[in-house]
Amino acid sequence: MKKFTLMICFSILFSLQIKDVVTGEEIPIRMGYLQSDIHQLACWVAMEKGFYEKNGANAQVAGIFKAGPEEMSAFAAGALDMGYVGEAPATTAVANRVAKATVLAQVNTEGSAIMVKKGSPIQKPADLAGKTIAIPGHSTVQDFLLQKALRKFKVDPKKVSIIVLKPPEMIGALKTDQIDGFIAWEPYPAKAQTMGVGQVLLTSNQIWKNHPCCVLIADDGFRKLRPSHVEGMVKAHVEATDFIHKFPDDAVKIGMKYTGMDEETVRTAMKNVNYTYELSIDGETEYVDFLSRLKYIDVPHAETFVNRFIDPGVLEKVVGK
Amino acid sequence: MKFDRYILLLILLILWQVLCGLEVIPTHLLPSPFKILLGLKDLVIIGMPPGHLLPNHVLYSLYRVGLGFFAAVLLGIPAGLLLGWSPGLRRITNPLVELVRPIPPLAWIPIAILWFGIGMKSAAFIIFLGAFFPILLNTVSGVLAINPIYFEVAQTLNAKKKDIFFKVLIPGSIPSIFVGMRIGVGIGWMTLVAAEFTGVRTGYGLGYMIMTARDIQRPDEILAGMLVIGLIGYLINGGLKACERRFVKWRA
DSSP: OHHHHHHHHHHHHHHHHHBOTTTOOBOOEEEEEETTOGGGHHHHHHHHTTHHHHTTOOEEEEEEESSHHHHHHHHHTTOOSEEEEEHHHHHHHHHTTSOOEEEEEEOEEEOEEEEEETTOSOOSGGGGTTOEEEESOTTSHHHHHHHHHHHHTTOOGGGSEEEEOOHHHHHHHHHTTSOSEEEEETTHHHHHHHTTSEEEEEEHHHHSTTOBOEEEEEEHHHHHHOHHHHHHHHHHHHHHHHHHHHOHHHHHHHHHHHHOOOHHHHHHHHHTEEEOOOOOHHHHHHHHHHHHHTTSOOOSOHHHHHHHHBOOHHHHHHHTO | OTTGGGHHHHHHHHHHHHHHHTTSSOTTTSOOHHHHHHHHHHHHHTTTTTTOOHHHHHHHHHHHHHHHHHHHHHHHHHHHHHHHHOHHHHHHHHHHHHHHTTSOGGGGHHHHHHHHOSSHHHHHHHHHHHHHHHHHHHHHHHHHTSOHHHHHHHHHTTOOHHHHIIIIIHHHHHHHHHHHHHHHHHHHHHHHHHHTTSOOSSSOOHHHHHHHHHHTTOHHHHHHHHHHHHHHHHHHHHHHHHHHHHHOTTTO
């Protein structure tokens, strides 16, 4: 009898979590993404083309964020169920036990660039020594890429002055010579180019080929509670990613709508981004090692952490592997 | 019974620690006082971002506040004395002051960066705006609050305008000037943290440190940073109060 009562209680609790008590309607999936970040194109395509509804996932935008750490704070606060976010801030938040979330699919690889002023004397990575370079934030993918580029091209990181600026402020700062360069996600490098302000010093492809960047993550509690909806979201994401490859012109229009940028900028930006849902375990392991080295996180065994942090199961089921 | 006023604070800290220990309060949302102290230790030893130690963050923030606050004092007090002294000047400048005063200093950040660039000057300008108006308006009201009989007595004794200004007006408004300075430095200190949220060239400053701790998801260090800000504000206020007691002996 006790077991039966418990089962009834759990069933009621479960139904309360996915259905509104008063209206009986399904509670929407609270989703977050990064503002004006062309990496998030699959999310915007899925919303515009109705892929979430089609796959049984009632997704509702609960937050649009200026940078990954802000979005991860929203996960920590329990304000988001799923989100598109940079792999580095997601790793930092989970490793520091602030948020409980799991990576389910890749969103893109590459898609950032180190920009310098048009006609700048900085012609090669070695010229970065003694210069001021802006990053969008510590523990972002771009912070990682800049550090990696400096090491790769044998520039002493101590000789580069790094300041934090939000990407929309970077182009203005470059134009007025307040910084010598910046690293940001697309479409800001493309925007600097089309405005005639900046030129590419290094694309992220040249720094680390096929480096993982943004990922689709889910709150662990939500994942356990509503697995079918999580699967629907991943299905929609896969469908949206395929759509970008099949119909790039339509994707450009959606990109223009969500970034508010012109066609030339969006097309230039998209050329620098590789839209894929294939997960990169090795890439994530490298992030963990790097973040540990910088003392941003304290993870004794990178592989154990990565195996827990990335769950390829849902994606494998969806794509039939 | 010197410490009895801290009893409530102590009880709250113990309760907070116990609730965190019992996991009633999730520590990823609100770390325990003990964890915050460990975060403070990390800020001193490791730094945030690593290598950028707390004492340097404090020094840079104090320097920015000092710069903005002293500029506000240098301009705000003479301007306040003049506006208090001259009704005509007060009438002319009043619309401008009342128009600019309600604009929050933080709304000036994008303009400050545009005018002064990224770094010390723009942060000092934001702090100046935060501190200037309380100092100005308190100085004006200090002058207006002086008993007119003092002016009449001075005039009866054939005192020159210069003497009235320096020997009646300034000493008479000092208590109010100190109130304005205390409010001004408090607002300046609050604005500083926000002014450091973006575009800190040196990589040092308490606001910058807190934002970096947010980026790296360390709520213990965020709260430790907030504690440091609160303590410094408390000490600055205490210092100004001590100065006030020294300079305004008749009031004490």
